[in-house]
Amino acid sequence: MHSMITNEYKEIVENKKGKVDVTPIANFFRNEIKEQITKIGGKPRMVAFLTTDDQGALDYSKWTKIACNKDGIEFILKRIERVDLEDAIIEANQDDDVHGIMVYYPVFGGMLDSYLQDVISPEKDVEGLSTTNRFNLYHNIRYLDKEMTKKCVIPCTPLAIVKIIEQLGIYRENVELGQALVGKEITIINRSEIVGRPLAAMLANDGAIVYSIDINGIIMFEAGKRYGTIKMVETKITKEEAMLKSQVLILGVPSPNYKVNSDLIKEGTVVINFAGCLNVDEDIDSKTILVPTIGKVTIAMLERNLMRLYNNQRLKKTLPPQDQLNQYQYYH
Amino acid sequence: MHSMITNEYKEIVENKKGKVDVTPIANFFRNEIKEQITKIGGKPRMVAFLTTDDQGALDYSKWTKIACNKDGIEFILKRIERVDLEDAIIEANQDDDVHGIMVYYPVFGGMLDSYLQDVISPEKDVEGLSTTNRFNLYHNIRYLDKEMTKKCVIPCTPLAIVKIIEQLGIYRENVELGQALVGKEITIINRSEIVGRPLAAMLANDGAIVYSIDINGIIMFEAGKRYGTIKMVETKITKEEAMLKSQVLILGVPSPNYKVNSDLIKEGTVVINFAGCLNVDEDIDSKTILVPTIGKVTIAMLERNLMRLYNNQRLKKTLPPQDQLNQYQYYH
Numbered sequence: 074m075h076s077m078i079t080n081e082y083k084e085i086v087e088n089k090k091g092k093v094d095v096t097p098i099a100n101f102f103r104n105e106i107k108e109q110i111t112k113i114g115g116k117p118r119m120v121a122f123l124t125t126d127d128q129g130a131l132d133y134s135k136w137t138k139i140a141c142n143k144d145g146i147e148f149i150l151k152r153i154e155r156v157d158l159e160d161a162i163i164e165a166n167q168d169d170d171v172h173g174i175m176v177y178y179p180v181f182g183g184m185l186d187s188y189l190q191d192v193i194s195p196e197k198d199v200e201g202l203s204t205t206n207r208f209n210l211y212h213n214i215r216y217l218d219k220e221m222t223k224k225c226v227i228p229c230t231p232l233a234i235v236k237i238i239e240q241l242g243i244y245r246e247n248v249e250l251g252q253a254l255v256g257k258e259i260t261i262i263n264r265s266e267i268v269g270r271p272l273a274a275m276l277a278n279d280g281a282i283v284y285s286i287d288i289n290g291i292i293m294f295e296a297g298k299r300y301g302t303i304k305m306v307e308t309k310i311t312k313e314e315a316m317l318k319s320q321v322l323i324l325g326v327p328s329p330n331y332k333v334n335s336d337l338i339k340e341g342t343v344v345i346n347f348a349g350c351l352n353v354d355e356d357i358d359s360k361t362i363l364v365p366t367i368g369k370v371t372i373a374m375l376e377r378n379l380m381r382l383y384n385n386q387r388l389k390k391t392l393p394p395q396d397q398l399n400q401y402q403y404y405h
Numbered sequence: 406m407h408s409m410i411t412n413e414y415k416e417i418v419e420n421k422k423g424k425v426d427v428t429p430i431a432n433f434f435r436n437e438i439k440e441q442i443t444k445i446g447g448k449p450r451m452v453a454f455l456t457t458d459d460q461g462a463l464d465y466s467k468w469t470k471i472a473c474n475k476d477g478i479e480f481i482l483k484r485i486e487r488v489d490l491e492d493a494i495i496e497a498n499q500d501d502d503v504h505g506i507m508v509y510y511p512v513f514g515g516m517l518d519s520y521l522q523d524v525i526s527p528e529k530d531v532e533g534l535s536t537t538n539r540f541n542l543y544h545n546i547r548y549l550d551k552e553m554t555k556k557c558v559i560p561c562t563p564l565a566i567v568k569i570i571e572q573l574g575i576y577r578e579n580v581e582l583g584q585a586l587v588g589k590e591i592t593i594i595n596r597s598e599i600v601g602r603p604l605a606a607m608l609a610n611d612g613a614i615v616y617s618i619d620i621n622g623i624i625m626f627e628a629g630k631r632y633g634t635i636k637m638v639e640t641k642i643t644k645e646e647a648m649l650k651s652q653v654l655i656l657g658v659p660s661p662n663y664k665v666n667s668d669l670i671k672e673g674t675v676v677i678n679f680a681g682c683l684n685v686d687e688d689i690d691s692k693t694i695l696v697p698t699i700g701k702v703t704i705a706m707l708e709r710n711l712m713r714l715y716n717n718q719r720l721k722k723t724l725p726p727q728d729q730l731n732q733y734q735y736y737h
Contacts, residue, residue, distance in 0.1 A: 156624070156637040159543075182621055184598040187519045191536040204523040204536060211491075266516040289514055292488070305488040 078240065085362055086242040089341035092358040092365065098240055099369035103144050106376050110145035117383040118147040119173040119199055119375075120165050124155040129349060130177040133368070140372045146379060155180045159192055166194040172386055173199030173379040187266075196385065199378045201228035202267055211274050213301020223385040226378040231272035233370035234323060234345055241343050241362060243321055244279070251300045255280035260315045262286045262333070263325030268347060272323065274303045284308070284315035291315060313337050321345070324352035335360075347371075410572065417694055418574040421673035424690040424697065430572055431701035435476050438708050442477035449715040450479040451505040451531055451707075452497050456487040461681060462509040465700070472704045478711060487512050491524055498526040504718055505531030505711040519598075528717065531710045533560035534599060543606050545633020555717040558710040563604035565702035566655060566677055573675050573694060575653055576611070583632045587612035592647045594618045594665070595657030600679060604655065606635045616640070616647035623647060645669050653677070656684035667692075679703075 078101040085091035110117065119141065123130055134150050141148035153161055158180060165171045174197045178186050190198075195205040195217055205217070209225045217223040238244065244253040259276050263269035264287040273283040273294040278301055283294040293306040316322055316333070321343045324333065329350040335357050338344065345364040346352055357363055410433045417423035442449065451473065455462055466482050473480035485493055490512060497503045506529045510518050522530075527537040527549055537549070541557045549555040570576065576585040591608050595601035596619040605615040605626040610633055615626040625638040648654055648665070653675045656665065661682040667689050670676065677696040678684055689695055 154639070156639060181624075183619075184519055185596070185602065187516055188536060188539065188598055191523070192540065204520060207520065208524065264515075264517070266520055270517065287515075292513075307486070307488060 082240055082242075090358060090360055090362060092363050093237075093241070095237055095364060095367055095370050098237060099373040102236070102370070102373040102377060103140065106146075106373070106380055107144045109380060113387075115383070115387070116147055117145070117172050117379055118149065118170060119175065119379050120149045120151055120171050121175045121177065122158055122161060123150060123152050123177045124158055124180050125177070127177070134177065136368070137372050137375065140369075141376060144376055146376055158189060162189065162192045166192075166197060169386075171197065172383040173197055175200050175375070195225075196223060197382060198226065199229075199375060199382060201226040201232075201271075201378060207266060207271060210271055211303060213278075213299065217385075222388050224381050226381050227275070228267060228271045229374035229378055230268045230347060230367070230371050231275055232374045232377075233367050234268075234272055234347060235275050236374070237345060237364055237367060237370055238276075238321060238343065241364075243343060251278060251280055251296060253279045257281045257321070258284070258315075258319045259321040259323065260284045260286065260312075260319040261323040261325070262312075262352070263323070263348075264292070265325070268325055277303045281321075284310065284312075284319065286312055286315065324348060326352050414572060414574075422690060422692055422694060424695050425569075425573070427569055427696060427699055427702050430569060431705040434568070434702070434705040434709055435472065438478075438705070438712055439476045441712060445719075447715070447719070448479055449477070449504050449711055450481065450502055451507065451711050452481045452483055452503050453507045453509065454490055454493060455482060455484050455509045456490055456512050457509070459509070466509065468700070469704050469707065472701075473708060476708055478708055491521065494521065494524045498524075498529060501718075503529065504715040505529055507532050507707070527557075528555060529714060530558065531561075531707060531714060533558040533564075533603075533710060539598060539603060542603055543635060545610075545631065549717075554720050556713050558713050559607070560599060560603045561706040561710055562600045562679060562699070562703050563607055564706045564709075565699050566600075566604055566679060567607055568706070569677060569696055569699060569702055570608075570653060570675065573696075575675060583610060583612055583628060585611045589613045589653065590616070590647075590651045591653040591655065592616045592618065592644075592651040593655040593657070594644075594684070595655070595680075596624070597657070600657055609635045613653075616642065616651065618644055618647065656680060658684050 079097040081097045082093060085093060121134055123134060138148040162174060165174045174193045176189060180186050180189060190202045191204050193203055195203045198206055206225050210227055215225055217225055243257060254276060259281045261269050261273055261283060264285045269285060273285045277283050277294040277296050280296055285292045285294055291308055291310060291312065293308040295304045295306060297304045316337045317339055319342065322338060324346045325348045327348050331352050333353050335354050338357060338361055340360045342361045344353055344357060344361050347367050351365055411429040413429045414425060417425060453466055455466060470480040470482065494506060497506045506525045508521060512518050512521060522534045523536050525535055527535045530538055538557050542559055547557055549557055575589060586608060591613045593601050593605055593615060596617045601617060605617045608615050609626040609628050612628055617624045617626055623640055623642060623644065625640040627636045627638060629636045648669045649671055651674065654670060656678045657680045659680050663684050665685050667686050670689060670693055672692045674693045676685060676689060676693050679699050683697055
C-alpha cells in the first residue's frame with residue numbers, strides 16, 4: 074500500500090526538490106475503480122447539491138462529473154435553493170438508487186452547515202464529513218454497524234493528502250502498523266473538521282508528531298495508546314519552530330493573501346497545498362518538493378468512497394430487514 | 406400549559422411596558438421538579454465540564470449548582486484540560502450514575518466544539534445540543550428510540566424563552582395545536598444552532614412568522630405542512646422593517662457594543678435579551694416589556710431536561726438488554 078505506484082516522482086524524491094503533478098496518482102486509483110465497476114457491473118450513483126452560483130464549485134463539479142462518467146459512475150449535479158436543501162437531502166437518503174450524497178459548502182455558513190453535514194446519512198456520506206464518520210475515524214472504528222458489514226468512509230481530502238505523501242518517500246516501508254511515520258514531524262496549517270483535524274489524526278495514527286495550527290494556536294497530535302486512536306497535547310512550540318522542524322508542511326488557508334515566508338521552510342521539505350490558492354511562493358520548488366494542488370486525487374478518493382458506499386449498500390440488500398434498521402452508533 | 410403561572414406580570418402585561426424579573430417563572434418549574442424528586446426518590450446527577458478559567462462560566466456553574474442542590478439534583482463541576490475532554494465525555498456516557506452531561510463552551514472554538522457536542526450521548530445530552538436532539542426538534546420527532554420510551558430533550562435556552570413568552574400574554578389560549586402564535590411576528594437577532602434557530606423553529610411551530618437575523622442576513626421561518634415541522638423561506642424584508650412589524654423581539658448578540666436603536670422597536674413589544682450583555686438601552690422598559698436576563702429560567706429548564714433524561718434512563722433499566730442497544734436514529 075505504501076510502495077510507489079509510479080516512477081514519475083523518482084527524480085523529484087531523490088533531488089528533494091521540484092514540482093509534483095498528482096495526475097499519475099489520481100489515474101492509478103481511478104483505473105482501479107474503473108476495473109472494479111466493469112467487473113461488478115451496476116451503476117454507482119452520486120448526487121451533488123449546489124445552492125449557489127459559486128464559480129469554483131461549478132468548475133469543481135464539472136471536473137468531478139467528467140472523471141466520474143469516464144470511470145462508470147453517474148454524477149448528478151442538482152441545483153437547488155438553500156432553504157430546500159434539507160428536504161432534498163432527506164429524500165436522497167431514502168432513495169435506494171442514490172449511493173452517495175455530497176453538498177458544496179458554504180450553504181448558509183457556520184453551524185447550520187455543520188448541521189446539514191449530519192443530515193446526510195452516514196451510509197451515503199461520500200465525503201466522510203458526518204460526525205459519525207469523523208468520530209469513527211478518530212476512534213479507529215472501521216464499521217458503521219455492529220455486524221461489521223458496512224465500512225466507514227474517511228474524509229476524502231485528508232485521504233487524498235495521505236495517498237500523495239505515501240508517494241513522495243516519506244512513509245517507511247515494511248514496518249509494523251502505526252510505525253511508518255515514527256520520527257517524522259509534520260505541520261498542518263488548518264484545523265478544520267473537514268481536512269486539518271482528520272488529517273492530523275491519520276498522520277498521528279501512523280506515528281508522526283503533528284503540529285496542528287489555526288488562528289487560535291497550535292495543538293500537537295500524537296498516536297494514542299491503542300492503535301488507531303489519537304492524543305491531543307498542548308504545546309508551547311511556535312509556528313516558526315514547528316515549520317522548521319517538519320519534513321512535511323501542509324497548507325490549507327483559504328485566502329489568497331496568506332503566504333508562508335519561504336525562509337521558514339527548510340530545504341527538502343514536502344510542501345502540500347490544498348487551499349484553493351497557493352499559500353506559499355511558487356518558486357519554493359527550487360528548494361522543496363511542492364505539490365501545488367491536489368484536486369485530482371481528491372476526486373479519485375471521492376470515487377473510491379462512493380464505491381465503498383455502493384458495496385455497503387449492495388451487501389445491505391442481502392441482509393434481513395431487521396438488521397437494516399439497527400444503525401447502531403458505537404460511541405453512545 | 407400556556408396559562409399564567411403567576412399574577413406577578415399582570416400589570417406589566419396590561420400596561421404593555423415595564424421590566425420583568427423571571428424569578429417567579431423559574432421558581433414555578435423548580436418547585437415542580439423538587440416535588441417530583443421527593444416523590445420518586447433517587448439522586449439525579451449532572452456532570453458539567455469546564456476547560457477554562459472563564460469567570461462567566463464559573464459564576465453560571467455556581468448558580469446552577471446552588472439551584473440543583475436545593476432541588477435534589479446532584480451537580481458535579483469537573484475542571485479538566487481541553488485535550489482530555491473527549492475521553493472524559495465518553496467515560497461519563499458510559500457511567501450509569503451520570504444522567505446528564507454538559508460542557509461550558511467555547512472549548513477549542515469552531516467546528517471542533519460542534520463535534521464535541523455530538524460526542525455527548527443524545528441520551529445524556531441535558532442541554533439538548535446534539536445533532537440528534539436538534540434534528541428531532543426540527544422534524545417533530547419526540548422520541549430517541551423506536552420503542553418510544555426515551556423522550557427527546559429540547560435545547561434549554563430556547564425552551565426557557567418560550568416559557569417566558571408564554572407568561573407575557575403573547576400566546577393565545579384554548580386554541581388548537583400549532584395555532585397559539587398565528588398572526589404574530591417575531592424577530593430573533595441570533596441564528597446559532599444553540600439558541601436562535603431552534604427557537605425560531607419552536608415559535609414557527611406554534612404559528613408565528615419568525616424573522617431570523619444574523620450577520621449573513623435574514624431568513625423567515627414558518628410552520629411546515631405537517632405540525633411540528635418548519636419551513637425556511639428567503640425574504641427581502643430589512644432588519645428595520647422586521648423589528649417594526651414584530652410583537653416580540655429576541656436579542657442574543659454576545660457583544661457589549663451591540664445595541665439595537667430604540668426607535669426601531671415599537672411600543673408594547675416584548676423584548677427578551679438572552680445575550681450575556683444587554684443588546685438594547687435599559688430604559689426601553691418605559692415603552693416596552695423588557696426581559697433583561699433569562700438565566701434563572703434556563704437553569705430551571707436544564708433541571709427539567711435532566712429529569713427527563715433521568716426518567717428515560719430509569720425506564721431503560723426495565724427494558725430487556727437487546728432493546729437498550731437499539732439506539733435507532735429515525736432520520737437516516
